[in-house]
Amino acid sequence: MVDILALIEEDIHLQRETAHELSGPCPECGGRDRFRVWPEKGRWWCRGCKKNGDAIQYLREFHGMGYREACQELGIEPQEKREKSPKPEWTPKPAGSPSLFWQEKAREVLTRSEEALWSPAGERART
Numbered sequence: 001m002v003d004i005l006a007l008i009e010e011d012i013h014l015q016r017e018t019a020h021e022l023s024g025p026c027p028e029c030g031g032r033d034r035f036r037v038w039p040e041k042g043r044w045w046c047r048g049c050k051k052n053g054d055a056i057q058y059l060r061e062f063h064g065m066g067y068r069e070a071c072q073e074l075g076i077e078p079q080e081k082r083e084k085s086p087k088p089e090w091t092p093k094p095a096g097s098p099s100l101f102w103q104e105k106a107r108e109v110l111t112r113s114e115e116a117l118w119s120p121a122g123e124r125a126r127t
């Protein structure tokens, strides 16, 4: 695995928070300890700008590299496009009845509409 700690420590000073986590200022948005690094997981995350990722993403975000360039810098073989896993086919769920409250309200609307239709006000609609 890439030594993400050595990579990031070239840019910023990190201090140890716990046995598994280090912190420091974010290369992008500053601060004091908002930038977190988990060397064993090979991951980083900023609490401020919410950027996060691995060593490749670090180089892309803060060193303006492209994916292939970052891979080359880190001595990683670039992964070609992964096969997309096929989407599971959509299946309709059986429809249930609307709630009793909804049914009651619908019944009220229907009754009012029917009354209006057969009242003198509904004559134009009837014709």
Ligand SMILES: [Zn+2]
Residues within 6 Å of the ligand: 026, 027, 028, 029, 030, 046, 047, 048, 049, 050, 051
């Ligand atoms: Zn940040």
